[in-house]
Amino acid sequence: MTLTDNASDAARDSEICTHAFEEHERYEGAIAPPIYQTSLFTFPTLERFTEVMRDERSHFVYSRGLNPTVKLLEDKLAALERGEMAKAFASGMGAISATMMTLLDQGDHVLLVNQAYGPTRQLLEQMARFGVSFSETGGSRGEVETALRDDTRLIYIESPSSMRMALADLDGIAELARSRGVLTAIDNTWATPLYQKPLTHGIDLTLHTLSKYIGGHSDLVGGVVVGRRELVAPIFEHGHQLLGAALSPHSAFLALRGLRTLPIRMRQHQANVLEVIRYLATQPSVAGLHHPCLATGEPAAWAERQLSGHAGLLSFEIVDPSYVRIAGFIDTLRVFRIGVSWGGYESLAISQRQPDDTGPALIRLAIGLEDVQSLLDDLERAFRTLQ
Ligand SMILES: Cc1ncc(COP(=O)(O)O)c(C=O)c1O
Secondary structure: OOOOOOOOHHHHHHHHHHOOOOOHHHHOOOOOOOOOOOOEOOOOOHHHHHHHHOOHHHOOOEOOOOOHHHHHHHHHHHHHOOOOEEEEEOOHHHHHHHHHHHHOOOOOEEEEEOOOOHHHHHHHHHHHHHOOEEEEEOOOHHHHHHHOOOOEEEEEEEOOOOOOOOOOOHHHHHHHHHHHOOEEEEEOOOOHHHHOOHHHHOOOEEEEEOOOOOOOOOOOOOEEEEEOHHHHHHHHHHHHHHHOOOOOHHHHHHHHHHHHHHHHHHHHHHHHHHHHHHHHOOOOOEEEEEOHHHOOHHHHHHHHHHOOOOOOEEEEEEOOOOHHHHHHHHHHOOOOEEOOOOOOOOOEEEEOOOOOOOOOOOEEEEOOOOOHHHHHHHHHHHHHOOO
């Protein structure tokens, strides 16, 4: 099925999440695309095999390269991000490490914008062994301009970031980077491709862990990188093929199933999170609340320009954030479960507070799809422990 050119963004996205690129006549009419659970593909003659091997990256040869179920997911994700090409990986970290390993050379510097996901930062710490350095800065064009170095090869952004939900000025940073010949990449997991399309703001590459909203049911781990063919093709050739973090056909099928309901799930996450934020804002024990819908000043203008919706991940601080108080709060929750990750149907709560820590500490909530009143009742019970 082909895409209608003049559909609105939301209608186009809905078509991509549901029917686009699916060829049911090839699947015996099956409405759910089959899982091509095969490691290799065979050919009728050696002549055909020889021909195919001359262009292996465009043909189904071996599932560490291309697989039809994974390819369908890649085509949909490329279209959702308005990119030319997508390559899927066995995890978000698979996508991030393949991208870094392909794009960076000895002597290159990476500028991290906003607090990057911990393992992304750890990967760059490891890459110091290969002569790659990094530093960190905030999300305004001015901050990035000050932090840029002559050897900066890549600006790697998280916006919104996944602990403080910090924002960055995508248009400003992309324009600056282009003028300096520096590549830009963003971890777009928080917003999903439905609520933010960084490539349309001039960013070169957009990455996701599929393990969050795209999978949507907390039953798969996967990742993807999307962008212009000239950038993604080498990531496929080197970072994907040689590091080998290939997404399994079964996980690709689960992600395809997740995409079918992504638009309606995101609407529900948004409705629920806005209710929860309204409630948290009335709590005297809440000392600071972090979510892009609360942005003020310049970040509010970026949010307005870049985000077309709100995901369910937020964080907040409490008054007197001792470990005992935070543990008492989180342990009282019954509907919210305690666990890492986010983006599934279930609401989750965590804190990185350690028993001996002092100073501010965040409680992070992933607002799921449960009835919002049950979430508010659960929070109310937990806040009583803080009074
Ligand atoms: C913002 C963000 N990016 C990347 C990742 C890594 O993805 P994965 O766990 O699929 O490797 C995570 C995982 O929690 C994440 O939260």
